[in-house]
Amino acid sequence: MAYINGAANISPQNTLNYRQFIQGEVSQNNVFFQSINPDYKEFLTPIEARRMSQTVKQGIYCALTALKEAECKSPKAIITGTGLGILSDTEKFLENMLKNEEQFLTPTSFIQSTHNTVAAQIALKLKSHAYNFTYSQKGHSFESALLDALLQLDEKKSPVLVGGTDEITANFFKIFAQTGDWKTRKTSPENVLDANTNGAVRGEGTAFFVLSNKAQKHTYAKITALKCLYKPEKEKRQETLHKLLIESGLNHNDIDFILTGNSGDKRSDKLYQEFLAEEFSGQSSGCFKQLSGECQTATAFALWLGANIIKHNKVPDFICSSPKNKKSINNLLIYNHFFDINHTFILLSKPAID
Numbered sequence: 393m394a395y396i397n398g399a400a401n402i403s404p405q406n407t408l409n410y411r412q413f414i415q416g417e418v419s420q421n422n423v424f425f426q427s428i429n430p431d432y433k434e435f436l437t438p439i440e441a442r443r444m445s446q447t448v449k450q451g452i453y454c455a456l457t458a459l460k461e462a463e464c465k466s467p468k469a470i471i472t473g474t475g476l477g478i479l480s481d482t483e484k485f486l487e488n489m490l491k492n493e494e495q496f497l498t499p500t501s502f503i504q505s506t507h508n509t510v511a512a513q514i515a516l517k518l519k520s521h522a523y524n525f526t527y528s529q530k531g532h533s534f535e536s537a538l539l540d541a542l543l544q545l546d547e548k549k550s551p552v553l554v555g556g557t558d559e560i561t562a563n564f565f566k567i568f569a570q571t572g573d574w575k576t577r578k579t580s581p582e583n584v585l586d587a588n589t590n591g592a593v594r595g596e597g598t599a600f601f602v603l604s605n606k607a608q609k610h611t612y613a614k615i616t617a618l619k620c621l622y623k624p625e626k627e628k629r630q631e632t633l634h635k636l637l638i639e640s641g642l643n644h645n646d647i648d649f650i651l652t653g654n655s656g657d658k659r660s661d662k663l664y665q666e667f668l669a670e671e672f673s674g675q676s677s678g679c680f681k682q683l684s685g686e687c688q689t690a691t692a693f694a695l696w697l698g699a700n701i702i703k704h705n706k707v708p709d710f711i712c713s714s715p716k717n718k719k720s721i722n723n724l725l726i727y728n729h730f731f732d733i734n735h736t737f738i739l740l741s742k743p744a745i746d
Contacts, residue, residue: 394545395743396612398462398602400454401696402427404581404595405683408457410700414708417581417683424560424574424594425581425685435517444504444513445480447559450598451510452517455553459518461610462602467553469523469544472511473537475530475688479561481505510557523549531730533558534689535620541603542618548605555600556692565594573731574686575656584656584682585713592655592731595685599692601699607743612699613724616640617739624735626666633671636737644672648721649707651698653728654679655686660731667727668714678711691736694726698740 401407404425405418418428432441432449435456441449451472459467485501503509508526515524523544527536534556541554569576575591584593603615617636621628637643650672652664668677684693701707702724707716726738 393605394542394603394615395605395607396601396615396699397551397604397608397610398458398460398464399599399612399696399699400457400461401597401599401693402430402450402454403597403599403684403693404428407696410704414706417710419580419582421578421580423576423578424565425596426560427597445478447478447480447557447598448504448510448513451555451557451600452514454555454598454600455514456517458600458602459553462551462604462608464551464602466518466520467522467551467602468549469525469541469552470511470514470520471523471525471527471537471540471544471552471554472508473527473529473533473535473556473689473692474507474510475528475533475558476564477507477528478505478509479559479564483561483563510555514553531688531734532620532736534692535618535734535736539618539620542615545603545605550606551602551604553600553602555598556689557598558596558687558689560594560596560687573657579656581682585654585661585679587656588658590657590659592657592660592681592686595681595687595690597684597687597693599696601695607745609745611743611745613702613740614743615738616723616741617737619737621735623733629667629735630671633737636739640739642723647672647675647723647725648717648719649701649724650675650677651694651724651726652677652679653681653690653694654713655681657686660729663729663732664727675714676707676712676717677714678707679713680711683711686730688730690730691726691728691738694728695738698724698726698738702740702742
């Protein structure tokens with residue numbers, strides 16, 4: 393059993409407060425969606441914050457917020473996933489290397505750019521010597537971290553802090569937009585899903601969760617199942633979904649809400665449309681990447697959103713792609729894929745709290 397007892401999310405939306413989030417989407421008219429940064433003074437001194445990149449600050453803020461909510465001071469493991477690491481510091485190091493003709497370089501930016509920087513800084517902040525690991529597996533970076541967290545819980549190491557983070561920079565976007573994977577025209581959340589063009593809208597964000605073997609009175613949801621697939625054929629996706637439902641003791645009609653990762657890329661979105669039509673026709677569903685944008689760890693945003701929907705039993709109107717059911721949401725299925733390469737199913741259920 394894995395229960396989400398704490399959760400925090402920094403994204404292009406007002407996700408640090410779910411009540412504020414459901415009031416309406418935050419509109420950004422840009423070629424990529426940037427995170428809304430909070431006031432870091434609650435957890436970081438001005439000197440600490442000045443020396444940290446945005447991603448590290450977000451990681452510490454979300455981690456400490458989730459731990460505080462879960463009433464946990466010392467997790468048994470700290471596990472993160474990131475597709476690209478600390479891009480801003482990577483760029484800073486490379487720019488200095490070129491500017492100084494590979495001479496007289498300080499290692500600070502290089503050290504702070506490594507993928508495990510966020511997990512390391514969280515451990516330093518907590519004075520933790522617990523298991524500490526970072527995964528960078530492209531579109532399955534967060535999923536790999538989440539799978540490790542579930543394995544830690546199986547070994548009775550509870551609670552576990554797990555998170556996903558990725559950032560975007562103008563230089564990175566300029567280079568990788570040439571692949572055709574990203575939209576290059578300015579767009580806003582309300583227009584993403586109507587684009588019907590190639591290319592997803594790029595985003596960024598950080599989300600952390602405290603997982604435990606035991607439910608608490610403020611538990612968000614139970615992670616009932618996690619399945620990951622690499623470049624699966626349609627038949628394999630269907631087989632995996634059906635196996636997930638059988639193992640969970642459910643059928644299709646028991647799924648009260650389906651959350652999919654439509655990103656505005658018509659090639660990717662076609663898979664979601666076919667999936668819903670064939671597996672969950674007429675059932676209540678919604679999308680999340682018009683809010684977060686696409687990135688390697690976008691599933692972390694989906695997990696935060698799905699967990700909050702179950703906890704509050706309320707689906708924001710602006711994420712719905714089909715009519716909402718009036719019944720209580722007891723089981724929610726997340727289906728996401730990263731450009732038809734890395735596919736993920738996560739089943740969340742309402743926890744039984746004494």
